[in-house]
Amino acid sequence: MKRDKVIGAILLVVALSAISGLALITVFIFREGVPIILRVGPRQFFLSTDWDPSLGHFGILSMMVGSLFVTVGAAVIGVVFSLSLAIVLTQFAPPVLAAALKPVIELLAGIPSVVYGFVGVVTLVPLIRHWLGGPGLSVLAASIVLGVMILPTITSIAIDALEAVPRTYLEGSIALGATRWQTVTMVLLRAARSGLVAAVILGMGRAIGETMAVIMVAGNALDVPRSLLAPVRTLTSNIALEMGYASGDHRQALFATGVTLFVIITILNTAALAVSRQRSGKRHAR
């Protein structure tokens, strides 16, 4: 019995490692990044589009806008495809096919992001350049590549949300004479709404945090993009592109870029968590 208590205590200490890791990450990123934001002035840092480390100009507005554009673009593409996949797999596909397709979608999640970026740059970018004009390396290219990359995340969470809807709801709707499609739009999607919202938010978090694929297809120009076909630099690519040779203030400014990203992601994740908790709360109340 005593031995069991000791083991329990050891397990508790080990179990705290995830939260300790998170705390360490927060402390170290903020300690490196926040001083430079204060020195440059938050207004200058967040609201200026002038990023020129050699002159000591650190303004990340264009990258924040860039990240926003690319993330929204990816979410639009990701949501349309993921929702279709989730609905088809849970409602319309024969069970055997659905069971076979799920691991295939997981495989899509396993492909390294550099591979997505590479295939994007050698196939998609020339297509955009040829048919739509511009340099090809663009917001559009980045959105499409990211949209495909976040597809497995959104799909698998959306499938969970759809499968959690009680069968009786669907049977009720069918029994009232609705078609299966009417049941999907009027009952299924509404009942699963909060889970689907959480799926989309988490997918957006994935998109905004993705680095290597975006560097390869987005063009990385420092201006605020004026169209879908303009090149763009995101917060993540700014860090990865310049970290290799940065030092002093410049390096701190990259950590400050990281702080910004960290805060945005934390807000997104908290929102997703809150939405899905709301859902489980509702289920308990029933």
Next chain:
Amino acid sequence: MKVSPVTTQRIAVGFMWMLTGITLAVLVFILAFILVHGLPHVTWTFLTQSPSSMGREGGIFPMILGTFLVAGLAVLLAAPIGVATAVYLSEYTREGRLTLVIRFGADCLSGVPSIIFGLFGFVFFAITLGMGLSVLSGSLTLALMVLPTIIRTSEEAIRAVPTSYREVSLGLGGTRWQTVFYVVLRSALPGISTGIVLSLGRSISETAAVMLTAGSALRLPRSLFDSSRTLALHFYLLSREGISMPNAYATASVLIIAILALNLLAYSLMRRFAVKATR
């Protein structure tokens, strides 16, 4: 004109099937594109030789070893911690404030982007702890990154073990620890291994975090404190800097085959798990 509900259904479902088809086509295209261009260049010498002139010539042996070391060590470090956390959460405590905090930590950690892990690993392991850009810094960083995945999959697997198993073990006079170790963990093993295998895949695929922590040295790592370039980073540098397209495709093919093999392994483990659970 009013379209009948049945026609609407036909159009909508047809459209969604089309999108499903496109998704699958994209997946097949990506895999085929890399393998068709790359596999012809994957030869025995390519796999066993060191690169020369920045990777333009020669093979990728140091990167294979580097990937193996960085990713393998990461999973080796994260697996025991992750499984122990899952055991604690599901077997050793009641739901309460403490489990909420632990879960919140794991949830948040799983949302942190890899480039942030890279920045953290760089400033904490490489600089503050003085490990430099090295295999060890890289694997510690990756271990932290895959930890939430291992915790979640292990906890799911452990919770899927029927309560009756535990009752029998306790009823036979087993202690709590004996029950966990000999009964619960044993039945949950396929599920736990699935999570570990998938984490290994994720470690192998990772680029951004590894770039900032393990560095990009081309030579063979001789100790854990040596810098080492992983396959994913090598592929990135080859293609981005236009050093050698054939070698880039070949490196990507090796990477893809590794990922395919790991996913297949994870899938077969999961199936064994599913078969057991239905019995």
